[in-house]
Amino acid sequence: MPEGVFTAPLKRPDHLGEDWLEPKQTEYDSDDDAIWNDLFARQMEVLPGRAATAFMQGLEKLDLGRGGVPDFGDLSAELGRLTGWSVVPVPMLIPDHVFFWHLANRRFPAGNFIRTRETFDYIQEPDVFHDVFGHVPMLTDPVYADYMQEYGKAGWKAMRHNRLKALGSLYWYTVEFGLLQEAPGDIRAYGAGILSGPTEVVYAVEAESPNRIMLNVDRVMRTDYVISDLQPTYFVIKSFEDLYQQTVERDFDRLYRTLDPGFTYANTAVIDVDDVLHPGTLEYTLRGGRGSGAKAV
Numbered sequence: 001m002p003e004g005v006f007t008a009p010l011k012r013p014d015h016l017g018e019d020w021l022e023p024k025q026t027e028y029d030s031d032d033d034a035i036w037n038d039l040f041a042r043q044m045e046v047l048p049g050r051a052a053t054a055f056m057q058g059l060e061k062l063d064l065g066r067g068g069v070p071d072f073g074d075l076s077a078e079l080g081r082l083t084g085w086s087v088v089p090v091p092m093l094i095p096d097h098v099f100f101w102h103l104a105n106r107r108f109p110a111g112n113f114i115r116t117r118e119t120f121d122y123i124q125e126p127d128v129f130h131d132v133f134g135h136v137p138m139l140t141d142p143v144y145a146d147y148m149q150e151y152g153k154a155g156w157k158a159m160r161h162n163r164l165k166a167l168g169s170l171y172w173y174t175v176e177f178g179l180l181q182e183a184p185g186d187i188r189a190y191g192a193g194i195l196s197g198p199t200e201v202v203y204a205v206e207a208e209s210p211n212r213i214m215l216n217v218d219r220v221m222r223t224d225y226v227i228s229d230l231q232p233t234y235f236v237i238k239s240f241e242d243l244y245q246q247t248v249e250r251d252f253d254r255l256y257r258t259l260d261p262g263f264t265y266a267n268t269a270v271i272d273v274d275d276v277l278h279p280g281t282l283e284y285t286l287r288g289g290r291g292s293g294a295k296a297v
């Protein structure tokens with residue numbers, strides 16, 4: 001998640017090297033495995049018909065429903081055969097440049113810890129369920145797998161141009177909260193932030209409240225985002241090839257030079273150039289969102 005853009009420089013725990021990798025994955029107990037199983041079962045109630053086909057296929061290919069927190073070694077072996085990616089354990093959010101370096105080498109850094117029963121519904125930091133259940137299945141898709149690696153390389157370039165916030169926005173509205181139009185009228189979620197929680201899956205795909213707008217990179221990189229509530233706006237791609245063409249196959253130099261410092265558009269805005277699939281009522285957001293009693297779905 002792009003939280004790293006806003007966090008103060010992180011202090012590296014003493015037992016970790018410069019790669020920030022844990023020497024080995026946590027040993028989970030039976031309570032941890034039960035939490036994973038319950039989270040998994042809850043998502044399976046809402047995902048069929050709402051999650052991207054590639055995501056559902058990824059869950060199957062990796063057998064993520066085998067029971068208990070998956071072993072990163074097993075996962076990496078299977079993922080390695082499919083697209084050459086691996087999953088490596090990290091203790092928490094890691095610094096941006098380290099995160100990018102792992103991605104550029106087709107290693108996905110996944111949070112090691114699992115949430116507790118107390119934080120079952122909502123956590124601020126990405127845990128192993130968000131990272132592995134939410135992100136890893138998409139890495140079985142060859143085009144998406146290449147996009148993530150290229151995003152890692154793009155991170156260093158954005159840092160050189162001092163445009164990390166803009167690139168973070170692209171990550172947010174694709175990797176974390178992206179929607180995919182699989183056929184006319186058939187919108188599915190592929191973003192991990194949507195797919196790892198029960199409410200946002202239904203809200204993002206079906207609710208009247210949020211805007212659904214076709215992805216346009218110049219527009220998205222100028223758009224603000226909130227990290228602690230359901231999104232007022234989602235951006236929709238036509239295919240992973242479409243996403244790849246709009247990002248990897250384009251040179252961002254000129255865009256980086258022409259961006260205003262800071263974001264130009266609020267995350268609720270609909271602007272002239274938008275190809276709007278669904279103009280949101282924004283009812284959920286305008287009523288005050290999380291904690292206000294506003295109904296999401």
Ligand SMILES: C[C@H](O)[C@H](O)[C@H]1CNc2nc(N)[nH]c(=O)c2N1
Nearest residue numbers: 001002003004005092093094099
């Ligand atoms: C912009 C950048 O992609 C983002 O801030 C990074 C930073 N560090 C991270 N660290 C971890 N463990 N997980 C993440 O998703 C990220 N995201």
Ligand SMILES: N[C@@H](Cc1ccccc1)C(=O)O
Nearest residue numbers: 150151154247248250251252
């Ligand atoms: N093509 C982009 C790099 C990029 C790749 C993938 C995702 C986002 C950006 C550039 O020139 O900077």
Ligand SMILES: [Fe+2]
Nearest residue numbers: 001126176192
């Ligand atoms: Fe994430």
